[in-house]
Amino acid sequence: MLLHIPNVLTPAQVAGFRASLDAAQWTDGRQTVGHLGAQAKRNEQLPEDSPLRRELGETILLALARHPLFFSAALPLKYLPPRFNRYTGGGTYGFHVDGAVMNLSHGEQLRSDVSCTLFLNPPDEYEGGELVISDTYGEHAVKLPAGDLVLYPSSSLHQVTPVTRGARLASFFWVQSMVRDDARRRLLFEMDTSIETLRQGNADAGAVLQLTGVYHNLLRQWAEV
Template sequence: MLLHIPDVLTPQQLADIRQRLDGADWVDGRQTVGDQGAQVKRNQQLADHSPLRQQLGAQIEAAVLGNPLFFAATLPLRLLPPRFNRYQGGGQYGFHVDGAVMQLAATAGSAASQLRSDVSCTLFLCEPDEYDGGELIISDTYGEHEVKLPAGDAVIYPSSSLHRVQPVSRGARLASFFWVQSMIRDDSQRRMLYEMDTCVQTLARTGADSAAVLQLTGIYHNLLRRWAEV
């Protein structure tokens, strides 16, 4: 499921993040991918061990987990801590597929673990008119979809999708990106649950028959119970 999620960040949060990234130390983005990815990746990232990445990542994680649309669409079990990248001066990332299994670093009180990437997310941190190029191109069975969103908005899409970032020929494109392991492994099942949840919320707001809304809500949770991996 490809979905635009608006207003993940408030203007104040966005301004604070941008100010802190302006003075950040960036490293070659190829340090975080394997040999195949390094052949097509030309960008910069905050180092994984950077305290700034950890601080801003925690802020992004809190924002997305507190967003009802993001939660309903992804049904997150765990997130890979958000990372940050910058494309400028022709920087791009050719077609690639995200890794299926990713390493979660050990934290206080817990050992290192792994995350299955079900859903990929890009959170745009620059307005579209601040840079030329930089479109996220997502390829699926319906063709190629071009995504270039307002600052503070996010897009989610299946991690199994081929995708790329167009060269940035003017300005700089800043974004946060991360992956979600969903309680629902299958994308089509996640889509059905999201659409059903949306219908339930709409019916409840418009004063539909309460018994029917309750019954539909029960079906939603019983399907979630049947399909969820927790």
Template sequence: MLLHLPAVLDPAELTQVRRALDDADWTDGRETVGAQGREVKRNRQLPDASALRHALAAQVQSALARHPLFHAATLPLRMLPPRFNRYEGGGEYGFHVDGAVMALPDGNQLRSDIAGTLFLADPASYDGGELIVSDTYGEHAVKLPAGDLVVYPANSLHRVAPVTSGARVAAFFWVQSLVRDERRRRTLFELDQAIQALRASRADTAAVLQLTGVYHNLLREWSET
């Protein structure tokens, strides 16, 4: 499921994050990928160990926790703290598939079920830089307003188009979901959104309660902890 989540960061938060990143020291983005990624990746990233990366990652995670759609869409069990990258001067990331298993800071491991890209630059300020996600329905180009997030299956073939002018700045991360199967996550998300709409419309309380029970029973059956 490829899903757009608007306004993860509000304007004040976005301004604060961008000011910090504008003054940041960036390193070669190839330092965080394997041999296959190094062949197609040309960008810069905040060093994983930097204090700025840790502070901004915590801020983004706090914003995600508050967003009304993030939990419903991802059902997060574990999350790799966000990293931050910058593409400019023709920088790009060719087609690739994300690693299946990633190390977490606490020594545990994460199965990458869902990938997320949080756009931090005004799309009018740079040319190119679209996130291209390929699936059985073709290629989908994503270029969102600053502060907006896209989440998509981490097993998707995807790339970042060359940035021919300006700079594309973003945060990116991965989530291990309570529900491994993407189709089941989609079903639960659609059911959750239908329940929320029925509650807002003051639909029959008993029927809404019954549907809520169905949701939780499916989640109980499908979840892995």
């Protein structure tokens, strides 16, 4: 499922992020990928041990915890803490697939089910830099307003096209979902969205309650917690 999640960060939060990132020290983004990834990747990232990365990442996770659309779509169980990258001067990341298993702190691991990119500056500030996601329906180019997020299956082939003017700033991270199968997550998301629409439209309360029960029974059957 490819989904646009609007307004994850407020304009004030985006402005604060920008001020901090503009003053930050950046390192070669190839330090966080393997040999094959390093051949396709040309960007900059905040260092893994950066206090700023931790501070801004915690702000993002708090914002997501308050965003019902994100929770409904991702059904998050665990996160790999958000990272931050910058593309300038032709920087790009060729087509690749994200690693299936990632290391967290204290020896814990995360299965990457959902990939997320949070855009941190307006699209008119740079040329290129589209996140291109390939699936069975073709290629989809994504370039969102600052503060908006796109989520998509981590199994997807994707790339960031070359930035030929300005700088592209973003945060990216991965989620291990309670429901690992993307098709099942999509069904649950569509059902949850429909239930909310019916509830707001004053549909028959008994029918809404019954449908809500079906949703939770499916989640109970498919969830891994």
